[in-house]
Amino acid sequence: MKLALRLGAGAAALSTMTVLAACGGGSSGSASSDNGSGKKSATVELAIASAVIGPKEEVATYSVAKEEGYLADENLDVKTINTDGSVAAIQAVASGSADITPADASAILAAREKGVPVVAVGGLVQNWPWRIATLPGGKVASAQDLKGKKIGVISLASGSAPYARAFVQDAGLDPEKDVDLLPVGVGSQALSALESGKVDALALYTQAYTTLELTGKKFTYLPNGDRFQGIRSLAYAVREDTLRQKKDEITRFLRASYKGLLFSAVNPEAAMRDGYRVFPAILSGKSADERVKNDSTILETWVKSAVPAEGAPESFKDWGAVSDAEWNKTADYMKSSGTITKDPDLKKLWDGSLLKGANDFDASAVISKAKSATK
Template sequence: MTRFRAACCAALAFATLLVSACGSGTRQGDGHGDAQGRGGTTLTVAYAEKTASAAEETFAYCVPKALGLFSKHRLSVNMTYNDGSTAAIQSVASGSADLGFASAASIAAAVDKGVPIKAIAGATTFWPYRLATEPGSPVTSIADLKGRKIGVISLGSASYADLVAELKSAKLSIDDVHVVAVGADTSAAQALHSGQVDAIDTYRDAYTFLEAQGQRFAYLPTPESTKDLFSLTYFASDKAIASRRQALIAFIQSSYQGLIWSYTYPSKALQLLYQDFPKLPGANDPTGSEAKITAIQMQAAIDGWVPQTGQKDATQWGAWEKLPDSRWRSLLAWAKDTGQVQGTLAVHDVWDGSLMAEIYDFDAAHTVALKSV
């Protein structure tokens, strides 16, 4: 059994403990979601992160709540913290949450193990992970990593899988390097800058956050094998897809509308984020340096969800989150190639696109014209 396979199995085995420790509380803000949605349907959403940040909660919670989109659908939305994709999947599979966000590869790995879930809508539209070194480092290519120490978020993370794939592109294996778990952003940067590791593999939002603080990195070339990959994806249990279909559609539709509005009015979106999450950096001084860094983080999260076509007019994006089967096939092949999936999965085993037509049943131009309530 490879170290990666062992790490995944261990992560799944301990997912219940992780959910118990990190996924039982609602997010800070207004507690149980949209008060105006009471009397309708309560929906619990599992996020694959430990704490609130200036990321998906902006456009998938704060903005649609403030625009009255949850109220329109009579939704009361609860948000839960979860320690990564594995814990978010366990939360949904156990019925603690109705739907969640998780890495597409983690969803495939869970389906491969028999967990009754499926991806139901797109989220991030590109592969966010990449390798970086110190500027001026002698490591300038993937091949140069041989014999070096590489920092990853954790041994069960997508960054570990990305490292496996990156090494393979240079005809290296995970056994040709020394892997160190260093976390995602600040701790990863400290490990790199202190010389604890020679390179780190983490996601773009982390680099954006660190660079906003003045830190600098040299990025290694990204292999061609990752160009069709994507990461964060909406998923739900088979049971919820059958029994809570309309509520799932309403929430995801609202989040897509929230994304369009946040992309169009980022300063206003930041204000709404601070209203619900007043403990985020910069909330007490919206014009200060901390608020500027939070705004950069928020924009990086938004940019990760929008179409990668260069189209600036959000009303012209179309059904951008309806990822084609070809990209799912690339993702599944990559997941198997990196040891996350052992069996042979078809696209329909992990992806249920039947909700997408109703999710996109909204007017983008009307969304842009909405005002917060």
């Protein structure tokens, strides 16, 4: 199956981005007086990849940064727009509808290959979040057992499809001949497909499995091979002209976001309550007290994908850093999955020049505030 068929509408959106980029559409922020912090007030437009109806990156970064005063410290007013996935979020940035977005690396790489002038300025998810899961005691106990089997993916346009293909390829199987990929969505729909035998395994992200495990369900996870170590997922991306024109504002936004992420790593429950205040739709009509225990566990799972795999929060540093080796490994993975066709120009794809300023904050103060926050 060709890439255009797998990505569907997403690929069409990417094709239009080159046209949008050529139309200009500069960043929409403004700057005026300071608030006593010495920083001029500014507006930053944030594109969110999907509606926030559950614990995910916007809670750990934006919600906490807003509710804990980190955006106010930077004298930033952040406006948000919702989009339909990472490709659409990149499109919003490319068209000038937004200044910055946390998008999947695959969307950034694909856009860059098409000549869209977007650039990654800070990493977010650094630990590979995708896993293959089966039912305990089932017929699939190893990757090789997937031959002739059906794997449930979120959709053929999601990141789970190329991951599933790469996983079976890594096991020495032919992803086009030896397995079938069936769209099953996430949540109860995916679980039903697995339990009914419609599929023999699932290819989901860890956060989705945690949600199901909280209902009492159990899974057996097949180990990922070495090829998946070091592949990057979400990263913050901006237009090239936004980077030039709003370098200070974007640096301040990243700093507030990384402070929010550190806070979330220390106290996910307090972070989740911040999320309810900013995105009340997460509650789905229930009270915060009814939801917070499970939602905090789900958020904690996501946070673990975005912070160092080892060490306590006190040891975390170099927020947002992505090495050339990690970008190259990510690009190799995307080439093998058909998302891109050639090696990217890292000098155009990645600009880490803002990270020194983004890391210029008192981590101990953030940790202390998180530890003392009311759960």
